[in-house]
Amino acid sequence: MGHFLIVGILVIAVSVLTYFGLDAVGLMPVQASAQAVSIDWLWNWEIVAISFLFSLIVVPMTYSLIVFRRKKGDTGDGEHIEGNTPLEIAWTVVPLLIVLVFAYMGAYSLGEIRRIDPDALVINVKAQQFVWTFEYPEYGIISKELHLPLNQQVLLKMQSADVIHSFWVPEFRIKQDVVPGRVTEYRITPTLLGDYKVRCAELCGSSHAYMEGPVIVNTQAEYDTWISEQAVIAAEAAKTPEGQGELLTVKNGCIGCHSLDGSKMTGPTWLNLYGSDVKLEDGSTVIADDAFITESILYPQAKEVAGFAPTVMPPYALNETEIANIIAYLKTLK
Numbered sequence: 001m002g003h004f005l006i007v008g009i010l011v012i013a014v015s016v017l018t019y020f021g022l023d024a025v026g027l028m029p030v031q032a033s034a035q036a037v038s039i040d041w042l043w044n045w046e047i048v049a050i051s052f053l054f055s056l057i058v059v060p061m062t063y064s065l066i067v068f069r070r071k072k073g074d075t076g077d078g079e080h081i082e083g084n085t086p087l088e089i090a091w092t093v094v095p096l097l098i099v100l101v102f103a104y105m106g107a108y109s110l111g112e113i114r115r116i117d118p119d120a121l122v123i124n125v126k127a128q129q130f131v132w133t134f135e136y137p138e139y140g141i142i143s144k145e146l147h148l149p150l151n152q153q154v155l156l157k158m159q160s161a162d163v164i165h166s167f168w169v170p171e172f173r174i175k176q177d178v179v180p181g182r183v184t185e186y187r188i189t190p191t192l193l194g195d196y197k198v199r200c201a202e203l204c205g206s207s208h209a210y211m212e213g214p215v216i217v218n219t220q221a222e223y224d225t226w227i228s229e230q231a232v233i234a235a236e237a238a239k240t241p242e243g244q245g246e247l248l249t250v251k252n253g254c255i256g257c258h259s260l261d262g263s264k265m266t267g268p269t270w271l272n273l274y275g276s277d278v279k280l281e282d283g284s285t286v287i288a289d290d291a292f293i294t295e296s297i298l299y300p301q302a303k304e305v306a307g308f309a310p311t312v313m314p315p316y317a318l319n320e321t322e323i324a325n326i327i328a329y330l331k332t333l334k
């Protein structure tokens with residue numbers, strides 16, 4: 001009986017140490033949403049169960065290896081044990097109960113996460129290779145930044161323009177796939193002011209790793225200011241061809257592949273593009289004039305720019321005015 005008592009105490013001690021050890025590693029980033037609370041609660045109990053199971057296996061095994069190791073000169077066989085019905089019933093029933101309890105806790109947590117606020121603020125999200133764009137339908141605003149007001153439930157209606165992406169802000173905990181051909185929903189109530197990042201969590205192509213966008217949780221007042229500023233910017237931009245061109249490049253996600261600051265992304269930078277000499281894959285050079293840019297938008301595969309994958313840019317069926325506006329905008333990037 002002495003062995004059982006010692007092993008029992010050791011199992012409890014090692015469980016506690018494992019639990020606090022795992023806790024100290026700080027596996028989770030800050031908790032920044034109401035939905036994160038029930039997820040972290042469930043996660044915590046899972047860590048408790050894992051710590052206990054780990055120690056339940058490792059402690060008796062280690063104890064047996066040390067205490068019951070073969071004595072010098074002992075060549076006999078160990079005692080032969082044939083079955084133990086109460087033990088088998090116990091190790092069937094107890095895990096079954098634990099699994100049922102966790103199933104209940106999981107369902108409860110899912111219910112908490114899916115809780116619907118009928119007054120949720122709706123924001124449309126577009127995912128495409130390799131950029132996130134956010135549209136505030138009530139205000140006609142399109143932005144690369146997702147601004148959210150504190151303590152207000154937001155309903156993101158997410159669509160993909162090409163392949164499967166996945167919307168993931170680790171601090172909010174919830175992750176949701178964005179699947180072409182349907183609208184997936186994601187509800188979140190931010191509870192902590194701060195700057196976060198949405199990351200694409202579904203391998204979606206060559207620049208998947210860079211498919212990130214800023215997520216900013218504001219106070220209601222800051223949020224209102226941002227919205228009215230953006231509304232003014234959008235209204236101003238709509239008045240000039242350059243402004244409309246810029247909006248089109250955000251809306252169509254061009255800037256997910258083309259940088260404005262000279263850095264190389266999936267596509268060539270647009271800084272000083274207009275009027276420059278562009279080297280093509282076949283060794284020739286063309287001038288980036290209206291004709292070349294128009295062709296590059298309508299038929300991206302017609303001419304291959306040297307050093308870039310020829311097939312990644314999808315063709316865009318934009319009309320003449322839209323293309324003229326984009327060209328007007330490209331001219332301003334000097």
Ligand SMILES: [Cu+2]
Nearest residue numbers: 165200204211
């Ligand atoms: Cu993606």
